[in-house]
């Protein structure tokens with residue numbers, strides 16, 4: 001029997017409606033319109049699409065946005081100066097620096113330069129530290145989106161064995177923290193391409209998060225029958241393989257073994273954008289006098 005489909009588009013649409021209502025209430029109460037500044041460096045076509053989608057989503061939620069584009073040749077100093085300007089601008093509540101950045105730029109130095117209260121991606125070490133201590137200021141967008149999908153699909157995490165395949169700063173590590181947090185209460189293993197007997201480790205999972213960044217890496221033999229599998233991967237296939245998008249999960253094969261499964265596209269991706277909207281509202285609340293943080 002095929003797995004139950006976990007529909008990210010539908011869950012994200014409902015989530016975005018809730019954010020929109022909360023933004024309207026906030027703006028009515030304070031007179032402040034939350035504002036997201038998006039920073040893009042270079043001509044990466046996928047980044048351009050993602051940022052355009054984020055701006056469109058802002059507009060639909062009643063959030064203002066601005067685009068700050070630098071050329072591919074921009075120096076680290078140019079980018080740091082832009083980030084400092086946005087940090088100092090009281091009309092800007094959230095700053096996102098779209099990744100990846102061109103090779104000449106030290107990504108970590110730029111992300112560290114974003115003011116922690118405007119760090120709507122939750123990449124700044126202060127915010128990662130708060131998250132790891134179980135007192136998050138912002139939700140890490142993609143991992144928090146995964147938690148929303150699990151909740152919407154009524155997949156229990158308490159006492160479940162959760163395996164996170166991938167150890168990136170953006171997804172794998174914060175994902176493990178959210179699953180481990182009080183309330184989620186999963187028993188969490190983080191594994192990666194160098195884990196010994198990786199398939200056996202993955203097969204222990206009741207909840208399996210694939211975030212390794214390799215197309216169709218997770219195969220059916222790595223999945224416990226009935227497990228909930230969340231595919232975080234968004235990989236562009238070469239034309240020789242038909243082009244298009246593939247997740248980190250070998251969808252057709254895993255669909256025959258898993259109990260529930262997210263598609264790509266239409267799974268985790270839409271949730272990343274939805275959580276970004278929530279974080280922009282949170283940032284505006286934190287920076288608006290008289291608003292509880």
Ligand SMILES: Nc1nc2c(c(=O)[nH]1)N[C@@H](CN(C=O)c1ccc(C(=O)N[C@@H](CCC(=O)O)C(=O)O)cc1)CN2
Pocket residue numbers: 050096097098099100121141142234245264265266267268269270271272273
């Ligand atoms: N500053 C950031 N940079 C990047 C992040 C991030 O969270 N913050 N994540 C990714 C890109 N990303 C958001 O920025 C992102 C990627 C994909 C989607 C999405 O909805 N994908 C669709 C498919 C879209 C397509 O056809 O290409 C889907 O999965 O249904 C949303 C956000 C790296 N950079």
